């Protein structure tokens with residue numbers, strides 16, 4: 001495997017994803033929490049950083065600690081190698097940002113197979129002026145002489161551009177040169193091998209133990225369940241709670257898919273409990289808390305019904321696990337364990353997280369390998385509190401019914417017109433206002449709904465989708481004609497930031 005030492009760059013995860021695309025396994029670790037480097041670690045990558053090596057308190061590593069393994073420095077990582085070797089790094093007097101073209105000036109295994117005028121993406125404020133004696137330049141651009149360099153007799157390489165971003169057109173090939181040809185990593189990180197290995201590991205770890213897992217209908221919990229089921233079969237007890245805030249017919253449909261997959265799943269109808277807990281609550285955070293608390297209550301009760309359960313299965317994925325870099329010394333956050341006594345019993349179970357090494361796109365590939373149906377794998381993200389945070393203000397079963405009908409018309413419309421897969425997330429919001437309309441000869445005074453559809457990569461930022469006017473027009477007509485109580489439809493054209501995806 002490859003270890004990426006993170007110096008706090010925004011795009012470190014992209015380096016990991018590019019490496020995984022070459023079917024090589026890699027891990028991200030903070031520069032100041034280097035894991036044990038055993039023989040399985042074939043190479044090290046030093047990431048970029050918002051810092052400057054010229055600052056006294058900028059992040060550093062002791063290169064000797066890394067052994068004789070191949071090293072690749074990227075951007076800040078490259079400047080750090082030059083600086084630590086005794087070279088000079090200075091603030092650049094011209095902009096080194098955007099596309100550039102790199103010419104190979106000396107042949108090197110790192111640049112093997114790249115075109116002689118390869119487009120690369122630069123983004124740095126500092127630049128390397130002088131390399132230490134033991135390094136030589138292997139690639140230059142119009143304005144950056146030291147775009148790529150290598151040690152004269154050790155497998156140490158560095159580049160000031162970012163091969164991990166797609167604007168570096170041959171970045172993937174460069175990364176492959178490093179991890180496969182230079183480090184000698186085997187290209188065995190495939191979904192088939194992941195499934196085989198993980199199923200064997202889960203069998204060894206869990207033996208005859210029972211595991212309880214909460215299904216949500218989403219990609220991660222579904223794939224985690226199918227993987228666990230492969231390993232331990234009927235000893236996996238899945239619980240799918242109907243909180244009364246799901247999409248129209250979703251509970252029944254998803255339950256059926258799960259049953260078809262052979263999962264041992266129990267559907268629990270707890271709608272009324274949730275509606276009771278939400279009664280009169282208007283504040284979004286109060287609603288979230290009430291929904292969360294009720295879920296825990298229901299889940300704890302269900303977990304208790306499973307005799308001798310020892311483990312809690314979870315669909316946690318790698319981005320949730322990566323330890324983020326604190327540039328102000330070791331992290332001061334200390335997890336509080338003092339309230340363990342007050343935790344619901346299921347939270348005291350041992351935790352098994354079969355997807356903890358995977359990125360989202362890898363979860364989908366594994367799901368495909370496992371035969372999870374496309375309608376589960378391709379499903380839009382849906383918030384845990386569900387329609388509870390899409391009904392602004394207080395929640396009643398009547399409002400849920402209206403919103404479910406509106407949402408179903410919108411989502412089915414997106415599917416029928418082949419737009420669903422182009423949209424990252426979509427849904428409808430029931431606004432707490434009425435407006436005047438006219439239907440036939442009569443004045444109406446009814447609810448307003450908003451439609452929201454966004455494109456995004458990870459939900460951190462998002463753009464509103466430019467859905468075709470004809471489509472929006474048709475959906476609006478259908479909603480107003482078919483859903484009693486709604487006489488006006490608006491489309492949300494705000495991006496995130498400054499808006500958020502959800503309205504609450």
Ligand code: XMP
Pocket residue numbers: 288381382383384385425459460496499500501502503504
């Ligand atoms: P925002 O509204 O913060 O949403 O732009 C970003 C993503 O997070 C989802 N979201 C939630 N998911 N519980 C969840 O499980 C929540 O309370 C919650 N709030 C927002 C949202 O649907 C979007 O995908």
